[in-house]
Amino acid sequence: MADVLTFTDRGIYCPAGDFHIDPWQPVDRALITHGHSDHARLGMGRYLATTGTAPVMRHRLGEITLDTINYGEETQIGDAKVSFHPAGHVPGSAQIRVEVKGEVWVVSGDYKTVADGLSEPFEPVKCHAFITECTFGLPIFKWTPQDILTQQINEWWATNAAAGRTSILGAYALGKAQRLLTTVNPDIGPILTHGAIENTNEVLRNQGITLPQTTYATADITAQTHPGALVLAPPSALGTTWTRRFGPASTAFASGWMALRGVRRRRAADRGFIVSDHADWDGLNDAIKATGATKIFATHGYTSVFQRWLTEQGYDAHVVSTDYHGESLETSEASEA
């Protein structure tokens, strides 16, 4: 039987339906798993995404031809039956299920299996072949449970506020920032946001997602006007002159990479909170098992290690080369995850 999906230098391609999934080169028809910029790119003829992903794509990509689809809704494209299912990565994010002549393949996009209180929770989808990310595909990555994480962040913020310090927290503008917003305790102090995050907040609020009150940190907002504030900013803004107006401050990053002491120290932040919108080691393994798939393709992350591990577990596992970045501390908006 012909493969349901193939891997080309433009992206993941479905010959039966003549469409691409999360392509990185211009194509006619693109199905998009979620709005991060390494998955939803400019230059496609037309797009299909979930109703939850559409607003942020329009916000980021401007005038595009975009159709929307609800989770679980089935649509026929050429000879392929296509549906979108929650990936738990960020609000609106989806795994894309493609069925051709009874053979089912699923593209995970980016995903995580634990509920974050904001994104639609991950739903395992039965399939024959599963195309998975493995950004954190090593057994050293195990995420802090959400309740402990919340407690850690609140404690850090409250301690700083009591000592007259601003708390500056680096987190991705789409997803991570809002996830943190819904977990912190807004009674501790005012919450200020960097423009990149506030813009995304507005998009999400407009589509009906409830977030605590935030104040866009314009130039006139300082440590004097908002003492004891929590400032949310993209990782790239930390350590720049932008943060100076907040006076004495404690800085922190919220990322899966913070599990590694060396990475945390190299970023020279005061604190590192271990939190990611990608699956950790157990999450990846559980998710794969739940699909019932026998054939696995690893797209980005520790692919070769993860492939070997899966092969030893009895899967028919492969590495495919893509242009997705996963979670990175090293780049800014251009490749957030």
Place this chain on the structure above:
Amino acid sequence: MKDFATLFTRIDESTKTTVKTAALADYFRNADPSDKLWTIALFTGRRPKRTITATRLREWAAEVAGLPDWLFEESYSIVGDLAETIALVLPPAEHEDDQSLTYWINTIKTLSTLEEEDRKAGILNAWNSLPTTQRFLFTKLLTGGFRIGVSAKLITRALAQATGQPEPELTHKLMGNWTPDTATWETLIEADDPTADLSRPYPFYLAYQLDSLDDLGPPADWNAERKWDGIRGQLIIRGGEHHLWSRGEDLMTDRFPELSTLKDYLPDGTVIDGEILAFADEKPLSFNALQKRIGRKTVPKKLLTEAPVILMAYDLLEHEGKDIRDTPLKDRRNHLKTLINQTPNETPIRLSEAVPFQTWDDLAKARDQSRDIGAEGLMLKRLDSPYLSGRKRGDWWKWKIDPLTIDAVMIYAQAGHGRRANLFTDYTFAVRSGNDLVPFTKAYSGLTDAEFREITAWVRKNTLQKFGPVRQVPPTHVFEIAFEGIQASPRHKSGVALRFPRMSRWRRDKPMDEANTLEDLKEMLATYG
């Protein structure tokens, strides 16, 4: 152990010295004396004897975590620290047991008397009863090496805050061969040490690199000397004893036994600032010769004859028992000269002679000869300058020669360890030889973070082959490699070894076929080797 883990976390989380010092001082005020002593011991490089090999620890951790050995190794190569890797891959502890640091160290000590099965049971039990950070620290104790960004200086400062004793006194107290088995908090820290004064060094005066000769004023105001490439040291002769301190406040007396004769020829109450050099026939030997002596606590006879050392004296800080650092350099040097002239020629000390010059142009010419006579460049010191402490601008400048450089092609890249775990930062470079590329050096430093990120992204996309953690990449990018010296080396394919190679520039302007050749490299070896 909980207190110790809290201390560790406070130190580890902060990049600010004041915060680290405060955390240590708190600990030294409140912790159990035995734990305090062990903490000082660990942070100053004294650790319990290794009772279990790293290989066993890896096997046991992989077994408990249910991982194949290769996957454990892959994880280790990303994390870069064995104890951290173990702490991360193990399943969560099933019960918590808050015992003191000393308790766990004693546990480790008793392990050495047990059969392997029992040792294993002991370790597994510890892993299963400690939360992640404590588990990491416990495993760190097993694997040795406790570097966590706490210098001896920081320990001393914190101890000074906690005990009210002056820092130099504490510095001295912490020197020497004590261990927590031979000392107690009381005898080591609290008790008065009457000999502390005798070996106490003065803080070193350090110079900045000269930016421009323009602001120096008349040449006649300045003394120029060679900048020797050895180990800066301070020789102290008091009470009939001699002590040799390094700039890092390490006591190096025993490493250079030939210098002990100096106390016979120089009077009591003499402190000299100078450079330890491997030296024969009135000429410095290459740094390579000295390198063999570094890190050796005892020196075999053969090495003493192969690489004898002298003190190349720069300055006199104490004369006839008096601190003379405030008197002008000119006068200090005169006293120094008189002292050295009184010693017989076979005494291992020389005066670092002034380099004569009338104009700055003369001096520039003298600087150009540095490499030929085995010097790193020149030191410029104002003749009326006092001996200050620490790195200061104005009166003293170093005027180093430019490094040697060669344009080379990157052919392999490897991810860094620890702090640089998710970046490709360690590269292998080659020069051209006909149609071949001959690797000749590795380099890890010199680029900006932004450049490392850019290259990392490029390496990810352009890997030709993987050899374990090493990626072969197409020979595309040319870098200027700067280095301080070049020597013949039969161990290297290229036949040369470089001293202190680093990337000085990313030559984006140069295509691969304009990189230097093996011939160029051999020519440099002939000229500078």
